[in-house]
Amino acid sequence: MDRKAGRMPGGREGILAAEEPTRDPTGRGLMAQRGPASSEPVTAGPPEVSLTIPVAPEMEIVATAQADALGEYMDMSRDKIDEVKLALVEACINAFEHAHTEDNQVHITFRVGGPKGRCLEIEVRDRGHGFDAEGVESPTPQKTFEERRRRGWGLHIIKSLMDEVEITSGEWGTRILMRKYK
Amino acid sequence: MSETCKVSVERRGDVAILWTDGYINNQGGEEIAREAYSELERGARALVMNLEKTRIVNSIGISILIEVLEKVMERKAVLAFCGLTPTIDKTFRIMGLAQYAAIYPTEDEALAAVAATA
Numbered sequence: 001m002d003r004k005a006g007r008m009p010g011g012r013e014g015i016l017a018a019e020e021p022t023r024d025p026t027g028r029g030l031m032a033q034r035g036p037a038s039s040e041p042v043t044a045g046p047p048e049v050s051l052t053i054p055v056a057p058e059m060e061i062v063a064t065a066q067a068d069a070l071g072e073y074m075d076m077s078r079d080k081i082d083e084v085k086l087a088l089v090e091a092c093i094n095a096f097e098h099a100h101t102e103d104n105q106v107h108i109t110f111r112v113g114g115p116k117g118r119c120l121e122i123e124v125r126d127r128g129h130g131f132d133a134e135g136v137e138s139p140t141p142q143k144t145f146e147e148r149r150r151r152g153w154g155l156h157i158i159k160s161l162m163d164e165v166e167i168t169s170g171e172w173g174t175r176i177l178m179r180k181y182k
Numbered sequence: 183m184s185e186t187c188k189v190s191v192e193r194r195g196d197v198a199i200l201w202t203d204g205y206i207n208n209q210g211g212e213e214i215a216r217e218a219y220s221e222l223e224r225g226a227r228a229l230v231m232n233l234e235k236t237r238i239v240n241s242i243g244i245s246i247l248i249e250v251l252e253k254v255m256e257r258k259a260v261l262a263f264c265g266l267t268p269t270i271d272k273t274f275r276i277m278g279l280a281q282y283a284a285i286y287p288t289e290d291e292a293l294a295a296v297a298a299t300a
Binding site for chain 2: 057058060061064079082083085086089090093139140141142151153154156157160161
């Protein structure tokens with residue numbers, strides 16, 4: 001069964017039943033929202049940007065440029081934008097290193113939402129092998145320095161820098177959904 | 183596009199100052215490590231790393247900085263960081279670097295502190 005480990009506001013963590021995100025009929029990405037029927041007037045929705053990056057060195061920096069632009073659009077503080085960018089870098093390199101994706105791509109969706117547009121939500125997805133999100137051992141400085149186990153900090157850093165994090169993983173791949181409030 | 187970190191070094195007596203400019207990932211971390219090890223080989227007793235021109239790091243880059251710190255500690259030398267953005271400062275503290283290396287707001291403060299201990 002797919003499982004989802006998440007951290008909610010105030011540091012509360014939980015394991016939630018998980019489902020594979022709804023994909024669009026083309027298989028290219030998630031259906032972010034249901035579109036209006038053709039007879040309905042088209043209205044502007046909340047800002048949303050989708051980006052696909054190849055698994056290649058420094059491509060995570062391409063993604064951070066988008067986070068930078070949306071953070072400034074939201075008038076988010078520079079320090080919070082930097083935290084979002086660092087968390088996004090970790091989510092991307094986690095996918096690069098561990099997903100072993102068949103399409104060699106990482107798919108990222110940025111959404112500005114929440115009350116008064118105060119939330120920047122970023123979804124990082126890969127179609128790799130997935131992993132046991134709740135079985136990841138938490139790193140500690142003691143393990144890092146005394147046992148010389150220096151890697152494995154990515155998810156911990158993401159959870160520390162973002163306000164809310166949900167990690168869903170299964171045979172279909174991995175999705176890291178993270179939110180930062182300005 | 184290249185965000186690869188550039189490292190410049192200046193030696194002042196027993197103290198080596200390393201300035202970084204750019205993204206500290208695995209390549210950037212290795213470049214810093216190369217320069218740091220070279221200065222240790224040349225007898226430096228203290229390293230000051232000024233990161234004021236680095237806006238972003240990743241956990242791989244920091245893990246290499248931890249290796250440098252371990253080498254510095256083995257040689258009973260001193261490592262100090264300065265010029266960190268609040269986010270990099272926070273990440274260093276999360277990963278425990280701040281428990282084993284000193285962090286100062288400015289280069290002058292870092293140099294004054296290592297001069298007293300090196």
